[in-house]
Amino acid sequence: MNQNEAIARIKELTTVLNRHNHLxxxxxxxxISDYDFDMLLKKLQAxxxxxxxxxxxxxxxxxxxxxxxxxxxxxVHKYPMLSLSNTYSKEEIExxxxxxxxxxxxxxxxxxxLKYDGVAIGIQYVDGKLFRAVxxxxxxxxxxxxxxxxxxxxxxLVLHGDYPSDFEIRGEIFFPLKNFxxxxxxxxxxxxxxxxxxxxxxxxxxKMQNSKIVSDxxxxxxxxxxxxxxxxxxxxxxxxAKVADWGFKIPSEQDRYIAKTNSIDGVMDFINHWDENxxxxxxxxxxxxxKVNQYHQQEELGYTAKSxxxxxxxxFKTERVETRLESVIYQVGRTGAITPVANLTPVQLGGTxxxxxxxxxxxxxxxxxxxxxxxxxxxxxxxxxxxxxxxxTACRTxxxxxxxxxxxxxxxxxxxxxxxxxxxxxCLNETECLPQMKGKVEHFIGRKSMNIDGLGSETVDVLFKAxxxxxxxxxxELNFEQVVEMERTADKSANKxxxxxxxxxxMPFHKVLFGLGIRFVGETVAKKxxxxxxxxxxxxxxxxxxxxxxxxxxxxxxxxxxxxxxNEENCLIVDRLTAFGLNxxxxxxxxxxxxxxxxxxxxxxxxxxxxxxxxxxxxxxxGGKNVSSIxxxxxxxxxxxxxxxAKLKKATDLDVTILSEDAFIAxxxxxxxxN
Numbered sequence: 162m163n164q165n166e167a168i169a170r171i172k173e174l175t176t177v178l179n180r181h182n183h184l185x186x187x188x189x190x191x192x193i194s195d196y197d198f199d200m201l202l203k204k205l206q207a208x209x210x211x212x213x214x215x216x217x218x219x220x221x222x223x224x225x226x227x228x229x230x231x232x233x234x235x236x237v238h239k240y241p242m243l244s245l246s247n248t249y250s251k252e253e254i255e256x257x258x259x260x261x262x263x264x265x266x267x268x269x270x271x272x273x274x275l276k277y278d279g280v281a282i283g284i285q286y287v288d289g290k291l292f293r294a295v296x297x298x299x300x301x302x303x304x305x306x307x308x309x310x311x312x313x314x315x316x317x318l319v320l321h322g323d324y325p326s327d328f329e330i331r332g333e334i335f336f337p338l339k340n341f342x343x344x345x346x347x348x349x350x351x352x353x354x355x356x357x358x359x360x361x362x363x364x365x366x367x368k369m370q371n372s373k374i375v376s377d378x379x380x381x382x383x384x385x386x387x388x389x390x391x392x393x394x395x396x397x398x399x400x401x402a403k404v405a406d407w408g409f410k411i412p413s414e415q416d417r418y419i420a421k422t423n424s425i426d427g428v429m430d431f432i433n434h435w436d437e438n439x440x441x442x443x444x445x446x447x448x449x450x451x452k453v454n455q456y457h458q459q460e461e462l463g464y465t466a467k468s469x470x471x472x473x474x475x476x477f478k479t480e481r482v483e484t485r486l487e488s489v490i491y492q493v494g495r496t497g498a499i500t501p502v503a504n505l506t507p508v509q510l511g512g513t514x515x516x517x518x519x520x521x522x523x524x525x526x527x528x529x530x531x532x533x534x535x536x537x538x539x540x541x542x543x544x545x546x547x548x549x550x551x552x553x554t555a556c557r558t559x560x561x562x563x564x565x566x567x568x569x570x571x572x573x574x575x576x577x578x579x580x581x582x583x584x585x586x587x588c589l590n591e592t593e594c595l596p597q598m599k600g601k602v603e604h605f606i607g608r609k610s611m612n613i614d615g616l617g618s619e620t621v622d623v624l625f626k627a628x629x630x631x632x633x634x635x636x637x638e639l640n641f642e643q644v645v646e647m648e649r650t651a652d653k654s655a656n657k658x659x660x661x662x663x664x665x666x667x668m669p670f671h672k673v674l675f676g677l678g679i680r681f682v683g684e685t686v687a688k689k690x691x692x693x694x695x696x697x698x699x700x701x702x703x704x705x706x707x708x709x710x711x712x713x714x715x716x717x718x719x720x721x722x723x724x725x726x727x728n729e730e731n732c733l734i735v736d737r738l739t740a741f742g743l744n745x746x747x748x749x750x751x752x753x754x755x756x757x758x759x760x761x762x763x764x765x766x767x768x769x770x771x772x773x774x775x776x777x778x779x780x781x782x783x784g785g786k787n788v789s790s791i792x793x794x795x796x797x798x799x800x801x802x803x804x805x806x807a808k809l810k811k812a813t814d815l816d817v818t819i820l821s822e823d824a825f826i827a828x829x830x831x832x833x834x835x836n
Contacts, residue, residue, distance in 0.1 A: 167212045171220075174205040178221040179319055183408055197789050219290050219318035223311050233304035233368065240329065240388045242283060242297045243467060245450065245474040251429055254451065257473050258425055264470070265458045272398045273431040274412060274419045276448035276474055277383060278360045279335030280367055282310065284384070287327050289320040296367070306367055310334070312376035316384070317408035324407045325390050332384035335444050336363040340379035350609070350675075351683035352496030354521075354585060357548075359445050373713070377685075381444070384409045385419070396421075396454040421454060432475050439477070448476040479540050482515075483553060484508040486535045489520065489564055491571045495600025496680045497588040499577060501526060501566065503537070503549055510541050518547040522584040523566035532561035572596050592730045598632065599625060601678045605633040609684055610676035611668050612770045614661035615654065623647050633676070634737035636662050664830060670744045674700070677735070680721045689713050690722075696746035697735060701726040756832055757785030761794065765808050766801025768822045773801075776825070783829060791817060799825055 162170070181198055184191055191198075202221060209216045216222075248254050262269065281297040294310035296303040310316060313334065336359035344362070345355040356362040366378050387400050395403070398414075398421050405411045412418035420431055432449045439446050453459055453471040462471040485506040492500045501520040508515055518539055520526050529552060531537075536556035537549045569576055570588035572595055577586040591597045602621050606613040613636070624630045627647055629639060639662060645655040668676075674697065675687035682690070693711040694700045700722065708719035725731050739745050762780050764773050764787065771779070776799060777787045788795060791811045798812040798819045812819055820828075 162208075164212070167208055168215050171205065171208050171212070171215055171217070174201060174208070175217055175220055178202060178205060179219075179317070182221060182314060183317060193789075221318070223318065233306060235298070235302050236293065236295045236305050237302045238283065238295065238298075238300070239285075240283075242281060242300050242303065242331070243464065243469060244300065245472055246468045247448075247474050247476050249476055249478065251425070254428060254473070254475060255425055257451075261453060261462060261471070265453075265461050269458070270396065270421055270423050270454035271428055272396075272419065272421050272452045272454045273428055274385060274450045274452070275435065275442075275446045276450050276476075277333035277335050278445040278447045279333040280360075280364045281331065282306075282334050282367075282382065283329050283331045283388075284310065284316065285327070285329045286320060286324070289324055291316070291318050304368065308372045309367055309369065309375040312372050313380050313382050315382050315410040320407045322406045322408070324404075328387060328389040330384050330404065330409065331386035331388065332382055334363060334367060334380055334382045335359065336366070337379065337381050337444055339443060340381075344378060347683050347685070350604070351686070352494065352498065352678070352680040354498065354500075357521075382410065383412050383418070385412055395456060397452055397456065397459075398454055400456075436477055446477075447479075448474050450474050480510060481538050481540045481550070482508050482510050483536055483538055484515075486531065486533065486537050486549075486564075488533070489526075489531075491567055493570060493572050493588055493594060493596040495597055495604055495678060497591055497594065497597055499567070499570070499586045499588065503531075505537070505539065508539070510539060510547060515539060515541070515547045518549050520549065523579075523586065524584045526564055526566060531564040532557055533564060534558065534561055570594060591728075592632070595625070602630065602633055602636070604678045605676040606636075606665075607676075608769045610672055611665040612672075613658075613665045615657035615659075616661060620658065623650075632734050634734045634741070637666075637738070637741040637743075666742045666744075667830075668744065670697070670747050673697070673738070673743050673745065677725070677731075679725045681718045682722065686713060686718060691747055697739070698745070701732070701735070753779075753782040754829075754832060755784040756829060757783045759784070759786075760796040761786045761788045762797045762799055763788055763791050763795055763808075763812075763817075764799045764801075766804035768801040770822060770826065776822075779829065791815065 178198070178201055181191065181193055181201075205220065206222050209220065209222060246257075248257065282294055283297075283303070284294045285292045291307070291311065293305060294307045294316075295305055298304060311318060338359060341356070341359045341362060348355055363380060366375055366380060369375050384404070385401050386397075387404060390400075398419060401411050401419065402414075414420060417431075417434065420427075422428055422431070428449075428451055435446065435449060451473050453462065459469070459471040462469070464470060486503055487506060488504045490502050490504060492502055494500065501522070503518045503520050505516055505518060520529075520531075529537075529549060531549075531552065536553040538551040538553065539547050540550050541547050566586065567577065570590065573588065573590050573593055575588050575590040575594065578589055579586050588594050588597065591601070599618075599621055602624075603618050605611055606616045606621070616636075621630075624639075624647070627643075629643055629647075630636060639659065641655050641659055644650055644658055645652060647655075669691075671688045671691035674691055675682065675684050689712050690700055694703060694707075703722070705719050705723065708714050708722055709716065726735075735745075757780055762777075762785050764776050764780070768776065780787055780799075791798060791808060793815050795812075795815070795817050798808070798817050799822070800809065800812075800819050801822060809819075811817075
């Protein structure tokens with residue numbers, strides 16, 4: 162391909178991919194499969210690598226991130242990003258309404274919007290291309306986070322339609338609850354503390370130095386405020402509807418995320434609706450924003466020093482209850498992290514009975530100045546679990562004893578160590594502290610690790626009580642006679658457990674590595690390590706520099722890996738697992754079998770034991786073929802959870818055989834050719 166052909170092809174692929182990206186993320190109406198999109202993206206990436214001089218700053222390849230930002234530049238806002246005055250009652254809104262009408266008359270329309278609990282952002286577009294994205298900061302100036310904002314799929318890099326040549330659009334970047342939950346699950350797998358709430362995590366994510374991590378976390382954004390168009394004839398809600406034609410994701414009137422009304426009763430109806438239904442939203446909100454709709458009236462109303470006179474927010478009351486702190490217990494996680502938990506006098510909060518609340522760490526206990534038997538205030542708003550937010554010191558007795566963080570592990574009595582530069586305490590006795598020992602085995606047998614059928618946390622408890630196991634390697638020495646003699650274990654259950662342990666020996670190397678439970682080595686990190694260093698032996702002796710050279714491996718992870726393999730007990734476990742026949746290196750990509758020879762598969766949905774790419778790879782390694790869409794020539798639909806109903810209906814109409822993940826794995830395990 163010559164230079165001119167490359168330029169034309171890069172331009173063509175960029176246009177096509179930007180269009181499909183908008184259809185998928187903004188309109189939720191994809192025209193091509195994920196696979197086909199990825200193939201087009203790979204073609205563009207290959208061309209950009211071959212012809213780097215013609216890479217566009219607004220290329221779809223920028224969505225995946227990868228740039229390292231050493232410093233965020235401070236940018237002065239062209240239009241100050243002021244905060245809104247808060248109200249908490251209908252009476253306060255009526256007072257505001259009276260002040261507005263006194264200045265501009267009674268002919269008013271109000272727009273009600275959700276108050277997204279996220280991070281305010283201002284994005285400037287020049288000639289239809291994303292030029293700069295700046296945080297609120299102090300209202301007068303903020304930080305340039307353009308590289309990170311470019312990774313958010315719902316924010317267009319290039320506009321279409323009749324847009325102004327230079328304008329700014331503002332909105333809120335937030336963490337979808339589904340993605341936030343997934344991130345916390347990954348942190349638990351890696352032995353890291355969970356993040357407390359989506360808003361703070363979104364803020365921290367947006368200011369990360371590595372845009373690749375920002376991209377992976379899956380932030381989202383609604384855009385709803387346009388500045389610099391110079392058109393005062395339109396109203397606010399009409400302008401929001403118009404910018405959707407330029408490619409922006411806006412709040413939906415159909416979903417009632419935004420609505421227009423000409424009365425305070427209409428405003429209160431909107432507020433009351435979302436006060437009752439906000440828990441059903443896929444993101445967090447903390448109130449409602451009310452704005453005067455017409456721009457010319459906004460101009461007339463103007464601003465105070467801190468906020469616009471034409472807008473106000475209604476803040477939902479965070480439910481708070483008072484109860485009593487009865488005691489504090491300390492839980493030990495599988496990585497040895499110590500988490501203090503408050504036992505409370507049971508109290509109703511948010512429709513549930515609350516008996517416990519996390520205290521997070523020693524710093525939080527000290528900050529609250531907690532004493533035993535204190536009357537404490539508990540909230541649940543925006544938090545994953547209830548949280549103690551304050552103490553009613555007026556109720557404290559003179560002889561109350563201060564809560565102090567423990568010095569020794571509550572399970573094994575080992576002295577605790579506080580992490581350097583952090584707030585968490587750890588028990589380092591990982592080979593003798595029972596919760597850590599059990600936690601490591603439970604992690605090892607999990608569906609994302611070795612996926613051992615017939616084993617669960619209850620069975621692990623029984624195995625430990627019977628003295629049959631002390632670590633993950635002991636699982637591979639179990640025999641039928643030992644297992645069947647355990648309490649409440651029938652022949653069928655014993656055989657299932659033994660067969661599950663044997664079958665796990667076929668799991669790929671990266672799952673074995675992840676299953677070891679090395680602190681900070683989550684599922685993604687394990688795959689990166691396996692791909693780069695290829696074997697357990699190479700990882701175990703890798704230098705610090707060799708480890709941090711691996712994509713996404715930083716100082717903390719590298720030190721954790723080296724600490725794990727410097728422990729003689731850990732090395733002995735790895736040696737035993739090797740001797741038992743587990744995969745300790747990346748297997749060559751050669752044909753595993755011809756079980757699926759000549760058969761075509763469509764893989765769709767969310768799976769438990771394997772990711773979609775892993776399942777597709779397994780299909781190809783066993784002679785099968787992956788296709789992007791269902792047709793009369795498709796042999797199988799490998800169906801996971803949350804698969805689209807249209808795809809399922811099409812497979813049924815065309816009489817395509819539908820396989821579950823377990824049925825597919827069974828075919829490969831039994832090595833039986835499919836018909």
